[in-house]
Amino acid sequence: MDRNWLNERLLTEADRLQNVKVEFEHKLLKCDVQKGLLTFLHEGKEKEVKADIIVGADGVYSQVRTGLMRAVKYVPCLKHR
Numbered sequence: 001m002d003r004n005w006l007n008e009r010l011l012t013e014a015d016r017l018q019n020v021k022v023e024f025e026h027k028l029l030k031c032d033v034q035k036g037l038l039t040f041l042h043e044g045k046e047k048e049v050k051a052d053i054i055v056g057a058d059g060v061y062s063q064v065r066t067g068l069m070r071a072v073k074y075v076p077c078l079k080h081r
């Protein structure tokens with residue numbers, strides 16, 4: 001699948017929704033999953049955002065996963081047969 005096409009499509013669909021706000025140039029520095037607090041670096045300054053739900057899609061070096069691993073010692077998963 002062409003990644004540019006997919007990115008464009010997702011952004012176009014998100015843009016159509018009035019309750020969706022897309023922010024660029026925000027680097028996630030820290031994710032406190034217990035408090036629902038996200039710390040971003042934006043235009044050289046730290047910015048905190050409070051969230052009810054956090055969906056991590058920040059790739060292989062995920063800060064969300066790092067935050068999650070600090071909070072939970074054991075993540076149950078399905079056994080693969």
Ligand SMILES: Cc1cc2nc3c(=O)[nH]c(=O)nc-3n(C[C@H](O)[C@H](O)[C@H](O)COP(=O)(O)OP(=O)(O)OC[C@H]3O[C@@H](n4cnc5c(N)ncnc54)[C@H](O)[C@@H]3O)c2cc1C
Pocket residue numbers: 026027028029057058059060061062063
């Ligand atoms: C060289 C290479 C070739 C590949 N080829 C294929 C292939 O042919 N087919 C295939 O199926 N898979 C391929 N893969 C694997 C595929 O790229 C990954 O499995 C897939 O991109 C993972 O998707 P993701 O959404 O989890 O993360 P990503 O696609 O990595 O997206 C993560 C996003 O989060 C952003 N991000 C990261 N850290 C932060 C942060 N701290 N704050 C804010 N944003 C952040 C990144 O900028 C990025 O936009 C390849 C990978 C590599 C490295």
